[in-house]
Amino acid sequence: MRFEQLLHETIDEMTGELRGPGAGLAARSIAKGRSIRRTRRLAVAGGAVMATVVIALPWLVLPRADHAAPVLPGTSTTPTTGTTNELPGGWVVTRVGSSVLDRATGEYVTMSGQVSPAPAGNRVLVVDGPGSVRLVDVRGTHPVTVDTTGFVGDFNWSSAGDRLVGGITQKDPDRVGFAVIDAETGAVRRHWIDHGRYDCSQCTFTWTRDGGAVVLPIADRSGGEAAELVDSLQSFDATTGEPGGSLMVTAMPAGPLSWSPGGRYVVAGPPTPGAAEGWRLYDITTGQSADFPAPAVWVSADLLLATRDGKVLTLTPDGTVTATMQVSGAGRATIGLGPPG
Amino acid sequence: MMTPEEAEFSVFVEQRAHALLKTAYALTGDRHAAEDLVQSALAKAFARWRRIDEPEPYLRRMIYNEFASGWRSRRRQAEVTVAEPPERAGTRYVDADTALRLLLRDALQALPPRQRAVLILRYFEDLSVEETAAVLSCRQGTVASQASRGLAKLRELVPQLEWSEVGGRH
Numbered sequence: 001m002r003f004e005q006l007l008h009e010t011i012d013e014m015t016g017e018l019r020g021p022g023a024g025l026a027a028r029s030i031a032k033g034r035s036i037r038r039t040r041r042l043a044v045a046g047g048a049v050m051a052t053v054v055i056a057l058p059w060l061v062l063p064r065a066d067h068a069a070p071v072l073p074g075t076s077t078t079p080t081t082g083t084t085n086e087l088p089g090g091w092v093v094t095r096v097g098s099s100v101l102d103r104a105t106g107e108y109v110t111m112s113g114q115v116s117p118a119p120a121g122n123r124v125l126v127v128d129g130p131g132s133v134r135l136v137d138v139r140g141t142h143p144v145t146v147d148t149t150g151f152v153g154d155f156n157w158s159s160a161g162d163r164l165v166g167g168i169t170q171k172d173p174d175r176v177g178f179a180v181i182d183a184e185t186g187a188v189r190r191h192w193i194d195h196g197r198y199d200c201s202q203c204t205f206t207w208t209r210d211g212g213a214v215v216l217p218i219a220d221r222s223g224g225e226a227a228e229l230v231d232s233l234q235s236f237d238a239t240t241g242e243p244g245g246s247l248m249v250t251a252m253p254a255g256p257l258s259w260s261p262g263g264r265y266v267v268a269g270p271p272t273p274g275a276a277e278g279w280r281l282y283d284i285t286t287g288q289s290a291d292f293p294a295p296a297v298w299v300s301a302d303l304l305l306a307t308r309d310g311k312v313l314t315l316t317p318d319g320t321v322t323a324t325m326q327v328s329g330a331g332r333a334t335i336g337l338g339p340p341g
Numbered sequence: 342m343m344t345p346e347e348a349e350f351s352v353f354v355e356q357r358a359h360a361l362l363k364t365a366y367a368l369t370g371d372r373h374a375a376e377d378l379v380q381s382a383l384a385k386a387f388a389r390w391r392r393i394d395e396p397e398p399y400l401r402r403m404i405y406n407e408f409a410s411g412w413r414s415r416r417r418q419a420e421v422t423v424a425e426p427p428e429r430a431g432t433r434y435v436d437a438d439t440a441l442r443l444l445l446r447d448a449l450q451a452l453p454p455r456q457r458a459v460l461i462l463r464y465f466e467d468l469s470v471e472e473t474a475a476v477l478s479c480r481q482g483t484v485a486s487q488a489s490r491g492l493a494k495l496r497e498l499v500p501q502l503e504w505s506e507v508g509g510r511h
Contacts, residue, residue, distance in 0.1 A: 002503055003495070004464050010442040010449075011465055014370070015363035021376060026354035029380055030347055033387025040388065130471065152470050152481035169470060169485035171463070173504075174492050176485050195489045203482035219486070225453045226411060228483070 087325070088314055089299035090340035097333030100124055102138040103341075109138050118161025119257060119338040123183040125155055125164065135183055144186030151179065153204050158211040158238075159256040159339075165214050165238070167203045168192075178205040178214055180238055191241025198243065201228040204252060207238070209259035209298075214238050217252050248287030251280060254295035257339070265317065267296050267304075276308070281317065292319050297337055307335040350387055357397055358383070364401055367461055368408045370450045378404055402476050409458035409477050441501060448498035455479075456491035463488055 086092060094101045099108040100117045113128040117138070126134040133155070136143040152167045164181040168190055177192035193216070201219040208215060213235040220231035230251050235244035251268035253259065258267040264285055269292075270278035279296075280289040294306035296315055304315040310330035314323040327335055343351065358379060365375035382403040386393060393399050449457055455477070462473040463484070474481045496504050 003492075006441055006445055006502060007460070007464050009438070010445045011367045011461070013442055014446060015366055018359075018363055018366050018372065018375075020359040021354075021362050021379065025358055025376075025380060025383070026351040029354065029383035030350060030387055032380070032384030033390070036384060036388035152474075152485050167482045167485065169488070171488075174489055176489050195486070196493060199490070200486055201483060202480050203486050204480070225455055225487070225490075 087299075087305060087312060087337065088303060091299055091305060092338055092340065093312070093327060093335055094119060094338040095334065095336035096327060096330050100138050101338075104138075111138070111140075116155070116157070117336055117338075118157045118183065119159060119255075119336070120341060121161035121183070123161055125157070135181075135186055142184075144184075146181055146186045146188060153202070155181070156204075156206050156255065157183075158207045159209055160211055161338075163207075163211065163238070165205045165207060167205055169203075176200070176203055177241075178216070178236065180214075191236065193236065193241075193243070198234050201230075202252075205236075206253050207256035208235065209256050209261070209263060211256070212238060213244055215247065215253065218246070220250070247284045249282045249284055250287075250289075251282070254279070255297065257297035257337075258295065260298045260317075261301055265298075267292055269295055281319065290319070293321065299339075305337050307337065310335070312337070346390055350390055353396055354383060357400075361397075361400055361404065365404050365408070367465070368404070368454070368458060370446070378408060382407060405458050405462065405476050406478055409455040409479075411454070441499065444499045444501070445495070448495050451498060452491050452494055456487045456494070459484055459487040460491045460495075 092101060092103075095115070095117050096108065098112070098115055099110050100115060101107075102109050103122055111124065111126065113126045116125040116127075118124065122137050124136055124138055126136060128134070130148075132148055133146050134143050135146065148166075150168050150170055152169050155164045155166045157164055162183050164183060166179055166181065168177050168179045169175065170192075175192045176195040177190060179188050179190045181188050198216060199219045199221070200216050202217065205214040205216050207213070215233040215235050217230040218232050218234050220227075220229035223229050230249075233247040233249045233253070235247065236242065237244060249266060249268055251270070253266050253268045260266070264283060266282050266284060267279060268282055268289075269275065269280065276294075279292045279294060281292040282289040293315070294308055294313060296304040296306035296313075298304050302317060304317065306313045306315060310327055310332060312325045312327060312335065313321050314325075315321050361379050361382070362375055365378040366372060369375045369378060382400050385403065386396060386400055390396075449460070452460070458477060459473060462468045462476060463470075468476065470481050470484045473484045477484070492504075496502075
């Protein structure tokens with residue numbers, strides 16, 4: 001007998017023998033529900049007092065440097081007509097929200113849908129519904145559609161902007177793996193992994209800086225199934241899918257450019273997307289790590305960049321913020337950074 | 342004297358609580374734990390009853406989500422045991438299919454709650470990975486991982502089953 005059929009029969013049999021709920025369920029639920037309402041009202045009242053304090057405080061505690069932060073030359077309050085925002089090392093702001101840099105002209109183009117521009121090159125991933133995604137040039141030319149059936153989670157760009165990687169799963173038979181998508185042609189190459197051997201919690205793959213491999217956080221189950229802790233990173237050859245080495249990093253890398261140019265260090269962080277806290281800088285040769293203030297990208301061996309609240313931060317490898325630059329008009333929109341070229 | 346809101350809620354409970362209890366029972370494998378889970382969900386639903394457009398899907402989602410995210414019955418000891426003896430076939434003769442169902446029933450109870458919830462949503466409710474992740478408020482990769490781990494465990498516990506023929510939509 002097949003599993004799915006047996007599961008149906010088993011659950012039908014279990015629930016078929018179940019009598020209805022006992023008397024008074026509605027009354028007990030109403031009484032408890034009223035209690036929850038009272039607790040919520042009290043919490044809201046307390047929250048209003050706290051909000052007054054929080055709103056007042058930023059004006060008192062913000063350092064002067066932030067108020068006097070230099071405005072980036074060339075930034076625009078109307079991103080659709082802005083020009084390239086140059087950063088240290090010739091890096092650029094590749095996006096501000098849905099406004100994406102056209103590297104050919106240096107202008108920003110407002111795109112529709114949920115967009116994710118490549119850190120290099122001119123390709124943009126556009127997610128406008130379930131079941132498929134589009135890859136287009138910034139101006140909307142050369143579109144290709146990719147069927148995303150079986151893909152799970154986010155798509156992550158390679159540092160060169162020529163490929164994406166995404167997690168995949170299959171029900172028949174049950175399998176887990178990753179797929180590499182060619183950004184120009186949309187061609188998909190699937191690689192299944194031995195999930196029993198390479199046990200992952202979130203099964204999210206990210207690139208190494210050189211694009212030769214992808215890495216998968218291997219689960220640490222010591223805290224239970226729900227903890228989703230990371231034991232190490234396992235690399236896989238991006239072309240063949242063959243497993244490579246294991247790296248002493250106990251968190252998910254922030255992205256391909258979060259690896260240092262030599263590949264010795266990586267900024268990795270919390271499992272929650274967009275989390276501001278909990279990032280660390282790992283030395284993969286020793287496994288040691290230290291707190292790091294943001295999910296940064298490495299410009300050179302001694303300089304990193306990160307974004308926060310509409311600003312671009314310049315950092316040293318010890319996490320010191322040496323400069324803060326405002327991106328005009330960014331507000332709280334997502335800012336993307338990319339290397340020159 | 343009930344308010345109109347309480348009267349509407351009571352009618353809903355009278356009509357749909359049994360179906361919700363079945364869902365909770367499939368998850369917990371224990372009647373008392375299932376009743377606790379349903380009552381907990383109903384109480385939370387009543388607290389915001391006026392803002393809920395479709396109560397049954399809302400409650401079903403809440404039951405799955407609460408169960409998978411570490412909900413514990415007030416009578417937790419009952420939850421970790423297998424189904425109650427009076428409801429079981431016991432030691433009398435059972436045919437092969439019945440034996441398999443009993444094996445699977447016990448095997449499901451041996452899984453951690455989130456794995457159990459994922460397998461029931463994926464293979465009983467026939468939800469996609471995306472839909473399952475939405476119900477359980479977790480990442481799609483987590484669904485894939487938990488399904489894989491849960492099936493691996495069931496393969497160990499119920500080796501008599503034709504595992505190669507697991508099927509369905511992505």
